[in-house]
Amino acid sequence: KTIDSLGDLRGKRVLVRSDFNVPLDGTTITDDGRIRAALPTLTRLAEAGARVVVTAHLGRPKGSPDPQYSLAPVAARLGELLGQDVVLADDVTGDSARAVVADLADGRVALLENVRFDARETSKVDGERKELARELADLADAFVSDGFGVVHRKQASVYDVAELLPAAAGDLVLKEVESLSRATTDPERPYAVVLGGSKVSDKLGVIANLLTKADRLLIGGGMVFTFLAAKGHSVGSSLLEADQVETVKGYLEQAEQNGVEIVLPTDIVAADAFAADAAHRTVPADAIADGTMGLDIGPESGELFAAKLADAKTIAWNGPMGVFEFDAFAGGTRAVAQGIVDATAAGAFSIVGGGDSAAAVRALGFDEAGFSHISTGGGASLELLEGKELPGLAVLAD
Numbered sequence: 001k002t003i004d005s006l007g008d009l010r011g012k013r014v015l016v017r018s019d020f021n022v023p024l025d026g027t028t029i030t031d032d033g034r035i036r037a038a039l040p041t042l043t044r045l046a047e048a049g050a051r052v053v054v055t056a057h058l059g060r061p062k063g064s065p066d067p068q069y070s071l072a073p074v075a076a077r078l079g080e081l082l083g084q085d086v087v088l089a090d091d092v093t094g095d096s097a098r099a100v101v102a103d104l105a106d107g108r109v110a111l112l113e114n115v116r117f118d119a120r121e122t123s124k125v126d127g128e129r130k131e132l133a134r135e136l137a138d139l140a141d142a143f144v145s146d147g148f149g150v151v152h153r154k155q156a157s158v159y160d161v162a163e164l165l166p167a168a169a170g171d172l173v174l175k176e177v178e179s180l181s182r183a184t185t186d187p188e189r190p191y192a193v194v195l196g197g198s199k200v201s202d203k204l205g206v207i208a209n210l211l212t213k214a215d216r217l218l219i220g221g222g223m224v225f226t227f228l229a230a231k232g233h234s235v236g237s238s239l240l241e242a243d244q245v246e247t248v249k250g251y252l253e254q255a256e257q258n259g260v261e262i263v264l265p266t267d268i269v270a271a272d273a274f275a276a277d278a279a280h281r282t283v284p285a286d287a288i289a290d291g292t293m294g295l296d297i298g299p300e301s302g303e304l305f306a307a308k309l310a311d312a313k314t315i316a317w318n319g320p321m322g323v324f325e326f327d328a329f330a331g332g333t334r335a336v337a338q339g340i341v342d343a344t345a346a347g348a349f350s351i352v353g354g355g356d357s358a359a360a361v362r363a364l365g366f367d368e369a370g371f372s373h374i375s376t377g378g379g380a381s382l383e384l385l386e387g388k389e390l391p392g393l394a395v396l397a398d
């Protein structure tokens with residue numbers, strides 16, 4: 001159901017779940033991509049004359065108020081972007097929240113304090129979550145689910161509240177689902193997937209599913225060392241999940257059986273320490289010396305990966321190729337991003353998923369328009385690629 005299904009919203013209180021889980025340095029937002037992505041829905045509701053009450057989380061506070069996770073910086077930035085003051089309630093559903101909502105004029109937007117300051121939000125006990133959902137529902141006449149990054153969470157403000165109010169998917173959620181569906185449902189081929197990030201254990205489900213769906217899997221990032229170890233190479237002191245080596249060996253065999261090409265780096269940038277100014281050199285991927293750690297894929301691998309992307313018609317990318325935050329180890333991520341931009345210009349449909357890859361794209365100065373879709377979802381986009389049913393989406397379809 002879309003926002004249109006909610007009918008005339010003038011004067012109605014609309015509760016919107018957004019994902020404002022942005023990276024912070026103290027109280028400074030270092031990447032406001034998720035806030036900007038929320039604007040189309042919020043602007044549309046405000047222009048329709050709704051009284052917009054936004055609920056969101058930030059970080060993982062322990063179920064009670066914690067100033068370091070306050071949404072105050074988000075309220076300020078959201079106000080700047082919307083061009084109106086956004087009042088932040090001091091609590092989630094308490095006296096302050098009720099007063100802020102009661103004072104809200106048509107077309108105005110207010111934000112409730114971090115919903116994870118209330119332990120019931122993430123409770124595994126249905127009744128506890130439903131109690132908080134009821135309090136949230138009492139603040140509104142309708143619910144719009146627009147926090148794509150949290151639709152994989154069965155939480156009160158994502159899932160349970162949608163059962164209590166007329167509910168619809170917001171524009172961001174619709175755009176995300178439509179874009180990701182182009183990769184998950186009958187992708188145009190060749191379909192190439194680039195996976196990086198630190199841990200292979202975070203990506204087991206997605207790899208297993210892609211071994212039946214993708215044509216090529218390009219692997220980089222910290223997780224690649226478990227693949228190199230599975231190939232019998234020594235990886236020095238690189239990140240290694242020794243307990244996953246056997247699983248990865250199974251994946252390599254299954255890929256061969258299924259005709260899925262697994263592309264691993266041929267060279268690695270190995271450093272003496274995990275530091276921006278660490279001494280480093282490029283070595284063959286099967287010759288990482290003891291006492292050194294791989295922090296990026298090498299330049300030859302960057303070229304290889306770009307070549308493997310050049311003729312792809314569908315591309316999904318999740319996870320940086322190296323420690324892109326350090327200049328010396330950003331080359332692999334840059335090469336992959338450029339390869340995807342070039343393939344997109346040549347007609348591929350490309351999706352960048354995962355907070356880190358999206359942040360990398362922006363931090364490395366790429367124009368977002370060079371990619372077909374930059375997802376705001378980390379875990380959520382991975383779970384869609386994994387073929388799972390996401391509770392926050394299923395509840396809207398019911």
Ligand code: 3PG
Nearest residue numbers: 019021059149150378379
């Ligand atoms: C994210 O950052 O991926 C989402 O905001 C979900 O956050 P969570 O992993 O803490 O639930």
